[in-house]
Amino acid sequence: MAMVDENGKVYEKEIVNFANDNSSKYIIKKISEYIKAREDRVNFVGIGVPGIIKNNRIVYTCNLSLEDPNFVKKIHTTLPIKLANDALCATIAEYKIIDKCKYTNYALVTLGTGIGSGLIFNGKVYEGKNGYAGELGHIVIKKGGIQCNCGRKGCFEKYASVSRLLEITKTKSLGELFTSMDSSPELAKVFDEYLDDLAEGLANFIMINDVDMLVIGGSIAWFGDRFYYVLRGKIASRLFNRETNDVKLKFAKLGNDAGLIGASFLDSM
Numbered sequence: 001m002a003m004v005d006e007n008g009k010v011y012e013k014e015i016v017n018f019a020n021d022n023s024s025k026y027i028i029k030k031i032s033e034y035i036k037a038r039e040d041r042v043n044f045v046g047i048g049v050p051g052i053i054k055n056n057r058i059v060y061t062c063n064l065s066l067e068d069p070n071f072v073k074k075i076h077t078t079l080p081i082k083l084a085n086d087a088l089c090a091t092i093a094e095y096k097i098i099d100k101c102k103y104t105n106y107a108l109v110t111l112g113t114g115i116g117s118g119l120i121f122n123g124k125v126y127e128g129k130n131g132y133a134g135e136l137g138h139i140v141i142k143k144g145g146i147q148c149n150c151g152r153k154g155c156f157e158k159y160a161s162v163s164r165l166l167e168i169t170k171t172k173s174l175g176e177l178f179t180s181m182d183s184s185p186e187l188a189k190v191f192d193e194y195l196d197d198l199a200e201g202l203a204n205f206i207m208i209n210d211v212d213m214l215v216i217g218g219s220i221a222w223f224g225d226r227f228y229y230v231l232r233g234k235i236a237s238r239l240f241n242r243e244t245n246d247v248k249l250k251f252a253k254l255g256n257d258a259g260l261i262g263a264s265f266l267d268s269m
């Protein structure tokens with residue numbers, strides 16, 4: 001949670017650990033307390049949620065139990081509140097603050113525990129009729145593959161999330177992975193196979209949306225220069241034109257604050 005000004009500058013950030021209690025009751029309580037203490041200094045509350053949002057209601061969360069239709073009503077404040085998917089919030093932040101809205105069609109894919117994404121078409125957020133648009137994490141890349149929390153088997157996030165990457169490389173963090181990889185050809189091979197899975201899903205995404213710029217976010221973005229050209233080549237080889245330069249791909253720059261910043265701009269998108 002944080003206060004964010006109109007230029008995207010973050011103030012008074014507070015991180016709440018939900019390891020012991022991730023119930024919506026506790027989460028609502030923490031959010032209410034944070035807002036209450038700052039109510040006289042802010043005019044809008046934006047909340048990024050790792051799930052599907054429709055008409056300002058949480059309709060589905062895959063990895064957290066937040067499906068409370070009255071989530072917004074239960075937050076004790078008189079301020080206006082707007083909910084959006086957390087990856088969409090990160091997309092808005094990168095689009096506005098880093099890219100200054102210069103692209104017409106734009107997407108961000110964030111790799112973390114799962115895979116989220118956000119779409120901007122003609123300069124406007126596109127969430128689709130049910131809020132599913134661009135829900136890339138749950139497209140199937142391997143029929144009958146690994147069971148996903150969503151009910152399907154073989155979802156993209158089961159192969160290309162950071163959680164999966166750490167699992168298959170048996171490392172505890174991305175820092176450890178990229179350090180160890182320099183002296184381990186075996187690890188480098190596993191990572192290369194991971195990039196194939198990542199490229200599979202991202203190529204599908206590009207085939208459907210063909211945006212002007214695709215941004216990859218999440219903590220892996222900090223290590224992006226280690227694999228940028230390999231990944232771009234793998235994506236290009238799966239597309240019709242096979243021109244590497246036609247794949248407009250880059251890494252996010254705002255880091256973990258992207259979701260916070262983007263949520264603060266929800267009233268203007």
Ligand SMILES: [Zn+2]
Pocket residue numbers: 137138148149150151152155
């Ligand atoms: Zn799934």
